[in-house]
Amino acid sequence: MTFRLVGGLSLAACLHLAAAELMFDLTAEKPGTVPAGWRSALAGEGPPGVWEIRLDAPAELATPAAPGAASGVVRPVIAQVSTDATDERFPLLIYEPEVFGDFVLRLRFKTVAGTREQMAGVAFRLQDERNFYVVRASALGNTFGFYRVFEGRRDAPIGPEVKVQPGVWHDLEIEARGNKFRFRLDGREPIPELTDNTFRAGKLALWTKSDSVTYFADLRVSYTPRVRLAQRLVDEMMKKYPRLLGLRIYATTAARPELHVVAASNPADVGLSGGEVERAVMETLTPYAGRARKKFITTLPLQDVNGDAVAAVRVELTASPGQTEVGAVARARPIVKQMQGRFQTRQELTE
Structure with missing residues (x-):
């Protein structure tokens, strides 16, 4: 059709x-x-x-x-x-x-x-x-x-x-x-x-x-096209935190059961497949952090009301002088925590 x-x-x-x-x-x-x-x-x-x-x-x-x-x-x-x-x-x-x-x-x-x-x-x-x-x-x-x-x-x-x-x-x-x-x-x-x-x-x-x-x-x-809650959360966080360089939310949907980007600050990123980092973060509930030039890239689990990881959030932040991976994760946690309080299930977040 x-x-x-x-x-x-x-x-x-x-x-x-x-x-x-x-x-x-x-x-x-x-x-x-x-x-x-x-x-x-x-x-x-x-x-x-x-x-x-x-x-x-x-x-x-x-x-x-x-x-x-x-x-x-x-x-x-x-x-x-x-x-x-x-x-x-x-x-x-x-x-x-x-x-x-x-x-x-x-x-x-x-x-x-x-x-x-x-x-x-x-x-x-x-x-x-x-x-x-x-x-x-x-x-x-x-x-x-x-x-x-x-x-x-x-x-x-x-x-x-x-x-x-x-x-x-x-x-x-x-x-x-x-x-x-x-x-x-x-x-x-x-x-x-x-x-x-x-x-x-x-x-x-x-x-x-x-x-x-x-x-x-x-x-x-x-x-009226509906905007996913995941995308609304990304847009809100980008406005609220000016030092944010980028955000992506990786999750599955009913239409596409493999892990992929369901919301992003860069629209061109939506639909990209998830990788080993995102899958490991969701499976172990353990954050990931790495440095790339003048920014830190951290990935944290996003959990539903039952504590199950339903998504992974990739947070790109400007690197502060002397900042470590642990510090980057600490800066990213409040952003993810605010998202976490806005939904109860994966379906509510992504559908």
């Missing part, structure tokens, strides 16, 4: 602005495959869904996918095609590369088939398969609803009866700002603005139920 960003900006440029927009371009995807960057998952019971790229005719759309789109020309869509009729079965297709806090998601959906259900929806602020919000439309039940899934238990849906015609494309828009949510179906707002404080950020996922065969197209999300 490729991403197109509006306004002629590169991805790197957009991520440094207050807002960014992702347009999910499926034209390079091979029919019959799962689009790149997405992962099939399941909430509830039964077998997982079958998600794949299919070709469909944009002539069926109420409006074209893009200005100048050719009528009658097939184009790729994301489809859930499994017809397993297990009742409490909710196939998910999770977009893995990004976590979204505040966002506006726009897409089109079409319910194609289903005997027990014909539903289309989006799970948002998803923590895992047992914790997320859902907004969904039902073509068989003619309902539009929102609900929360918390620790695997569904709240009662909130929403009215709404005519959802099967076999045609519908526009869906989801807006999440802080703890407030708004939803639009085909330009109308069936549910008044809702408020919930359970999940402040999470992943996005396409959602269906039971034997629903459903197509999704024209996905676009405008969002």
Whole structure:
């Protein structure tokens, strides 16, 4: 899958602005495959869904996918095609590369088939398969609803009866700002603005139920890029300590389980692999210090609320006259200690 960003900006440029927009371009995807960057998952019971790229005719759309789109020309869509009729079965297709806090998601959906259900929806602020919000439309039940899934238990849906015609494309828009949510179906707002404080950020996922065969197209999300807590801590320390020459935090993440730089004073360092020094510091909880020209480089463990090392912090300081490695570690400790008091788990620090 490729991403197109509006306004002629590169991805790197957009991520440094207050807002960014992702347009999910499926034209390079091979029919019959799962689009790149997405992962099939399941909430509830039964077998997982079958998600794949299919070709469909944009002539069926109420409006074209893009200005100048050719009528009658097939184009790729994301489809859930499994017809397993297990009742409490909710196939998910999770977009893995990004976590979204505040966002506006726009897409089109079409319910194609289903005997027990014909539903289309989006799970948002998803923590895992047992914790997320859902907004969904039902073509068989003619309902539009929102609900929360918390620790695997569904709240009662909130929403009215709404005519959802099967076999045609519908526009869906989801807006999440802080703890407030708004939803639009085909330009109308069936549910008044809702408020919930359970999940402040999470992943996005396409959602269906039971034997629903459903197509999704024209996905676009405008969002405020989230800055990892690790990066915010680095930025704060660099401002607070003018004699700091550089900071890096090495850790693992769910998306990349090997040790690497997750935050740094130099953006070009983010993503660099960790080495033996960082691994040894985390394993032994023993600081490292070395001198390089006019600076000291120290590496200290960063521990979670249980005392487990979840990261290694590399601190570069200007060398004072006569300073030793022991003195350099002593200067670096207060910096790391301040970071340590700001989080409880690795996930909170890095995700």
